[in-house]
Amino acid sequence: MGVLLEVEHLSVGFAEDGRGKNAVEDLSFVVNQGEILGLVGESGSGKSMTALTVMGIQPENARISGRIVFRGREISCLSENERNQIRGNGMGMVFQEPMTSLNPVVKAGTQVAEALKIHTDLPAKEIRARTLEALECVGLSDAETVYDQYPHELSGGMRQRVMLAMAIVHMPSLLIADEPTTALDVLVQAQILGLIRRLHKERQLSVLFISHDLNVIRQICDRVLVMHEGRILEEGSTKKIFEAPEHAYTKKLVGTAVERSGDFRTEKTVLTVRNLNVYYKERRLLPGRQKKHQVLSDISFSVREGEIFGIVGESGCGKSTLARAVTGLHRDLTGTVSVEGENRPQIVFQDPFGSLNPARKIGWIMEEPLRVRKIRDRQEREHMVREMLEDIGLDESFAARYPDELSGGQRQRISIGLALSMNPKLLIADEPVSALDVTIQAQILELLLKINRERKAAILFITHDLGLVRRICHQAAVLYEGRILETGEGRALCDHPRTEYTKQLLAAARP
């Protein structure tokens, strides 16, 4: 096996970065011919910057040192024109965001054909034929139709396939895939991974695969580099990294499987949902008959005190709507939702950046539920906020900060603390960790488990991740197109799925 790409002592820094810290620091690695090399790390670890620099499309103000050797030729010192030749012939790249990486006003086929038009002298007919071939190759069976469609007419998965077709149409020997499946649903994700693996086999394509998702890396890569703060911490075969990690950080990264310990359930029921149907009205400008759109049909389940109840499904299955119906945010429903206790269930949202008021300090935000509870004494409120901050693993200095001074994990802690301040019997966690880095995810899950343990709070845990359900939920329900497909004990549901859909979800999540 020959060496295809060799990166030696690569450093990338930014001039205006006052701390003088490099995004990528003295990085050396090789990509062998015909291998899939994984580059794993959390956000800010420098993995995307590495990809952009290898591609030669790093930001203008980046300062680069080190050598990048591609097919035995030093390419980091080449002119823009020569780089373009290599980009056109030797390397292809796929980005994370299928919504923005295609030009919205150009037809899909034209975008795929672009590389051939620029880098070859082929006649138009031949270009079209090759483009169609590439589209078919990435699993778009109706290539003729897709050729003439605009990106907004395609689904997220199809767009990512078009991106792949763009990257491979000129037969590159190296494909750089930067989080190509992160923005996609679990099942579509599995299809795209299968596709990359097939291209790798059929075309002897080498792949530099970048992801923060260990599961994905484990499924597809031969060899893995672990990156942290711009440096490579550990390198080895996928098997070795996952089964016998050496570096402490890798161990933390790989061993992040948080597991529930103990059972704190009582016989009391805190939430009962019976025959719930939820509708959305279509917005209409003119008065007239309004169409109703049913999002949830005939949902029934109950949650006991101290229970962690999982709701699993892909995006669009209605799981967030369910959360809104249970909290009373959405009222257009039939059936019954009955909640025990005097306080309404509280909710923790997925996106830590939208869930805190950017114009208010943390102290004010955290006092708000106390004000709602009519605790009028200001000193008492401040005292309670300090206690809550300690409880959620932060300290009192946070009270004087604004949300934009906090990291995603810290914000999510504040959201959880906010919800807890209302003393709810039931906490609804709507994908509380999916927007966070792996190691932070573990911390937030630990916090939720601690709340479950110490406060006997029931948690309605909404997620797309069956693995998570298996590890932390007592009970779980699988939601598909607004209906519950099956309900069962968390572990049993994953180990012995009864429906075809659950089996598919499991297959996609399994390493």
Next chain:
Amino acid sequence: MMKMKKNWNLIIGLSITGVILTAAVAAQFWTPYSVTEMDASSVNLAPSLVHLMGTDNFGRDVFSRTLNGIGITFLTASLAVAIGAFAGILLGAVTGYYGGLFDELVMGVVNMILAFPSILLALIFISFLGVGTGNLIAALGILYIPPFVRIVRSEMIRCRDLDFVRSARVMGVGTGRIIYSHILPNALISILSTLTVTFNNAVLSEAGMSYLGLGVQPPVPSLGRMLSEAQPYLGINPWYGIFPGLLILLLILGIALVNEGLQREKA
């Protein structure tokens, strides 16, 4: 730590506005000469140590009248902007948060007002309400409602479906409090900069309307009024017109700099 760069726009703007306002307030209590008393023996004099900005066609001291006139101009502009801001923020908050038919209606009217040149609309209002300082304030006040409606409304629409508002609703925070204490602070900087821009427009409009004889009535001095009175004498006594005009310019420059400074603070 990085050293904070000095915000010169804000410093200079606040200094200019501060000096002018202090002088204007002082001039309400004491001026070197009486503001309205005429003196036939010293008509149309050029600036001198006796009369710092000269005298007008009735022999009144331009320095005293100008300083005193800033007060009237400033008060008129402030009240007009206050009316616009109060009504605009209220309307914007309600229409933006609730939406629906009321929103469509209000936005229809708002867009109609915005489609006309403001001075023309002010003329129409004055022709209905009658000439006078109070009516001028009312007319300008109505004209300045739309910009505040727009800004507050768009912030309400942006924030009402964000998770932090949802989480407040789940907590049981009342709608009034969500609008006032949760969403409105997010619009604060935009409201402040609209305040300064509208205030400048109001100063100019007051001057313009008084110049046309539709605002402040003689013998009370206002900057616009004085410009209008100075016009026939520009040939023989240019000072009479230059100084009030210069002060309008300075006042607007000061406030525009404050606005610019606030924008920089925000960034």
